[in-house]
Amino acid sequence: MATASETLSAAIQKYEVVIGLEVHVQLLTVTKAFCGCSTKFGAPPNTNVCPVCLGLPGALPVLNKRAVEFATLAAMALNCQIRETSIFARKNYFYPDLPKGYQISQYDKPIAEHGHIDIKVNSASKRIGITRLHMEEDAGKSLHDGFPDSDKYTYIDLNRSGVPLVEIVSEPDMRTSDEAHEYLTRLKEIILYTGVSDCNMEEGSLRCDANISVRPRGQKEFGTKAEVKNVNSFRFIKQALEYEIERQVELIESGGRVAQETRLYNSNEGKTYSMRSKEQAHDYRYFPEPDLLPLVVDAEWQAEIKKTMPELPEARRARLVADYGITEQDAGVLTATRSRADQFEEAAKHSKNPKRVANLVQGELMGRLKANGLDMEQSPISMKGVAMSADLVESNAISGKMLKDLYDLAFERGEDFPAIYEKEKPQQITDTSAIEKIIDDVIAANPNQLAQYRGGKKTVAAFFVGQVMKASKGQASPAVVNELLTKKLDG
Ligand code: ADP
Ligand code: ZN
Ligand code: MG
Numbered sequence: 001m002a003t004a005s006e007t008l009s010a011a012i013q014k015y016e017v018v019i020g021l022e023v024h025v026q027l028l029t030v031t032k033a034f035c036g037c038s039t040k041f042g043a044p045p046n047t048n049v050c051p052v053c054l055g056l057p058g059a060l061p062v063l064n065k066r067a068v069e070f071a072t073l074a075a076m077a078l079n080c081q082i083r084e085t086s087i088f089a090r091k092n093y094f095y096p097d098l099p100k101g102y103q104i105s106q107y108d109k110p111i112a113e114h115g116h117i118d119i120k121v122n123s124a125s126k127r128i129g130i131t132r133l134h135m136e137e138d139a140g141k142s143l144h145d146g147f148p149d150s151d152k153y154t155y156i157d158l159n160r161s162g163v164p165l166v167e168i169v170s171e172p173d174m175r176t177s178d179e180a181h182e183y184l185t186r187l188k189e190i191i192l193y194t195g196v197s198d199c200n201m202e203e204g205s206l207r208c209d210a211n212i213s214v215r216p217r218g219q220k221e222f223g224t225k226a227e228v229k230n231v232n233s234f235r236f237i238k239q240a241l242e243y244e245i246e247r248q249v250e251l252i253e254s255g256g257r258v259a260q261e262t263r264l265y266n267s268n269e270g271k272t273y274s275m276r277s278k279e280q281a282h283d284y285r286y287f288p289e290p291d292l293l294p295l296v297v298d299a300e301w302q303a304e305i306k307k308t309m310p311e312l313p314e315a316r317r318a319r320l321v322a323d324y325g326i327t328e329q330d331a332g333v334l335t336a337t338r339s340r341a342d343q344f345e346e347a348a349k350h351s352k353n354p355k356r357v358a359n360l361v362q363g364e365l366m367g368r369l370k371a372n373g374l375d376m377e378q379s380p381i382s383m384k385g386v387a388m389s390a391d392l393v394e395s396n397a398i399s400g401k402m403l404k405d406l407y408d409l410a411f412e413r414g415e416d417f418p419a420i421y422e423k424e425k426p427q428q429i430t431d432t433s434a435i436e437k438i439i440d441d442v443i444a445a446n447p448n449q450l451a452q453y454r455g456g457k458k459t460v461a462a463f464f465v466g467q468v469m470k471a472s473k474g475q476a477s478p479a480v481v482n483e484l485l486t487k488k489l490d491g
Contacts, residue, residue, distance in 0.1 A: 021208055027071065037052075053099075099140065346383060365386060385416045
């Protein structure tokens with residue numbers, strides 16, 4: 001007899017999953033969206049506040065120009081169409097962390113629409129539509145734990161109130177949790193490249209709500225969706241979606257119906273729980289914000305903003321492949337962040353063999369980083385260090401084995417490669433008679449190559465250099481080897 005989980009996974013095959021994501025991204029402006037308060041994270045509670053972001057009566061909002069530029073840049077990077085005139089709206093709801101009783105957002109005329117992100121899952125490419133990108137302000141933060149009287153009281157920190165955000169709403173185009181994960185990865189990467197947000201999920205500068213439904217394969221209408229809110233890592237979002245797929249299929253298969261509701265994910269249990277049903281859903285009573293003029297980003301301003309667009313990850317990957325002859329996979333790893341890509345290019349420019357640099361990064365460096373639980377950004381060996389090591393191997397000044405040993409030392413001591421190399425570099429043999437002896441042996445052992453060289457194939461010299469360096473265990477001075485060898489070969 002089939003087990004329950006076998007029956008469930010068979011049932012899941014009969015359904016198609018539909019996922020749409022709503023992502024909030026905090027913009028890296030110095031001041032808030034509608035006042036001059038600092039946006040700095042981690043300040044003592046309620047110190048970055050003023051009458052505007054406290055929602056005191058009579059205070060008027062003034063739009064932060066930089067926030068508009070950042071939102072527009074993000075929208076352009078996501079292939080959106082910019083709306084020349086967009087409208088701010090009040091989204092009304094009552095909640096303790098929302099002092100005005102409404103959030104300034106955008107509703108039917110958002111700043112940008114009709115974008116997309118191209119993703120790749122299992123080497124299949126797919127375009128995920130972006131319905132809209134709109135600007136809004138953040139609410140404050142309720143602090144439920146951590147105080148001696150937390151069992152009785154909830155505290156409110158309004159430092160975050162009024163911090164500028166963009167909300168990026170996808171089309172319901174994703175069909176698996178992997179696609180959702182990939183979409184988020186690409187989205188974060190693009191936003192990070194533009195520099196408009198640090199996308200730090202722990203600090204809440206990137207937040208995602210996941211909408212998910214299932215429908216019998218072949219059915220045209222979408223099923224009823226559940227919305228899973230505030231999951232704080234991409235891995236958890238994937239897990240929450242996988243849990244939801246099972247829950248919804250099981251429910252339908254047993255004759256039930258999926259309720260339209262908001263759910264919360266408990267990562268300890270790996271389960272989602274109902275938070276509020278559709279009946280309890282807010283009616284936001286949107287209306288145009290009377291205290292703000294329509295926002296106009298005309299063609300001229302758009303062109304100014306566009307000028308600040310950096311090369312985006314996808315384009316950069318393609319260019320690295322073309323410029324440095326590295327594989328797409330290498331390029332993928334090396335462009336995961338803009339600073340990493342910058343570092344690699346800096347190193348590659350100074351190295352005789354960018355491909356070797358890429359290989360070392362992927363192999364020797366990433367392997368050790370992983371083993372030590374470090375991010376690329378925390379690597380003791382810089383990209384310049386990698387470039388130097390690559391060139392030393394390239395010129396046979398050190399062997400591959402030595403490189404590995406030097407990398408181990410660099411990680412052990414937390415020092416960069418050049419410093420380690422200076423201290424540990426193999427003693428060089430500069431004694432010409434010792435080197436001459438090695439050269440004579442190598443030439444004697446390779447008569448065919450010698451004949452080729454003397455027949456005019458000068459590139460064979462590199463072969464001899466390699467053999468001599470190898471015979472000297474990498475300890476012969478390359479300069480002396482080159483000089484003596486040329487003399488001997490030209491005989
Ligand atoms: P709501 O009116 O509940 O806010 P929207 O139509 O504005 O819903 O969509 C919100 C998000 O939910 C979007 O990202 C959208 O792609 C996604 N979505 C809409 N319908 C479904 C569905 N049936 N299944 C999964 N996701 C959906
Ligand atoms: Zn303020
Ligand atoms: Mg909606």
